[in-house]
Amino acid sequence: MSHKLSWRKLAAAAVLVPALTLTACSSGGGRAPEAGGEGGGAVADTERIKVALITHAAPGDTFWDIVRKGAEEASAKDNVELQYLSDPEGGRQAQLIEQAVQQGVDGIAVTLAKPDALASALQNATEAGIPVVSLNAGEDRFSELGAFTHFGSNEKLAGEAVGERLAEDGYEHPICVIQEQGHVGLENRCAGVKEKVPGTEILYVQGTDMTQVQSTVTAKLQATKAADVVIGLGAPFTLTILQAVETAGSDAKVASFDMNAELAQKIVDGDVIFTVDQQPWLQGYMAVDALWQNKRGGFEIGGGQPVLTGPTIVDQESAGEVLEFAEQGVR
Template identity: 75%
Template structure:
């Protein structure tokens, strides 16, 4: 559930049902710390995935499956810098989301001219108009970065609406975005392989139950960053169409 309070309620319901394990994403860790302490007190093993690597252990998870978002951002920034980009616009669709903020911080660490643009990710019409206005105002913007496939696909429309020469880059992946990379409309994306995160999280909890196994040695298990660009997008596309990338 995208609402932090509702997510905490869902975790509480799982505790009440005496489940064998809980896999949870920690996009808003402050909203979950109390209920995860209850899970720990109840002896329910917890793993985190996708977001919240930096706080996973302190909130009681025995490991985290995901991409280091700062590292992913730096990978994007390094690739952009190598291609000569100097003025990226990094679009954050949920202010305060620790993973999204870290992604843009990583980009900015490698390309200091990066600007942050906050949009309302729940309203794609607003995303499109806000990004269009930014591109019209920031004539030196040479690349705009979406932090998720649906956002990036909307930013393509903004570039057209603004008659901007800015290129488009992305984080994350779906089949439509993979096709845009194949077509050359998006220059690249960084994939954190979320299908794999979910699979490994459930498997880790199962192994903890069946044999007391604990993966990760107390450290996160990284599933990214993995660059998808013109050189490998065609290979990735077939898996994205199957829903596993």
């Protein structure tokens, strides 16, 4: 049976468009930033602007390296000075937004994993006349929080796609592992899976401690012999889950959301059955580019609707096609 799944079918009603001065916690395992405006191609002959990209990234989560790479490439093209800032705690992320407002940046791109914690800070940004876009998390809240568009995947649809795929393949007892309790996008992913596979269990782990992630999943598998598949909600966590499955001596398979080069290779090798890609490089690139376009001509992409970058399922049949790009750090 062919399992090719087009995210266009899942989201036919949505729109598709193909040095730090603030103190913050930087994600991505300490990768050095690339200076905006120093790319190898032509740079826009427009006034240089300053954009703050403020995410909920936790230190060491390589997913955010891909988002950041896209943002940096757009900044290089658009003559943008990019400030990349992150903190997984909602209150501290709000403080970063407030600092960006006080500095008078020309635009803010922000993730809305914990939207209620950011509401006041984002209101201050819009009242100050600073255009805001959201990305990655918050597709159902971006408009009320003042962003003129959102770039990302519909996480509930993504979860439902995973659930449908697992149900088709005969899985009945998934464990969906959430690494950050209260993150609306992660909760929606597991809710979507459970909607299609009612036997799904949700397991919370401390995502900032991979040793704890592995031990918690190992213990759960040892206590839950009926578990037939474990779902990781991010590539680094899925790779750790693979180790937990082996340690537990479990026959459970492993599926994932998101991707990096190592995970893509695991899919090619058959160790992970599939992942759901939301194309984070596009999210970072389009968020910065949209703010530049807004500054350039008052343009607003999306017509008030989220601009979807996913979901799409990548399995062993298709992983080889994207492995090259994953190795380049853009998938």
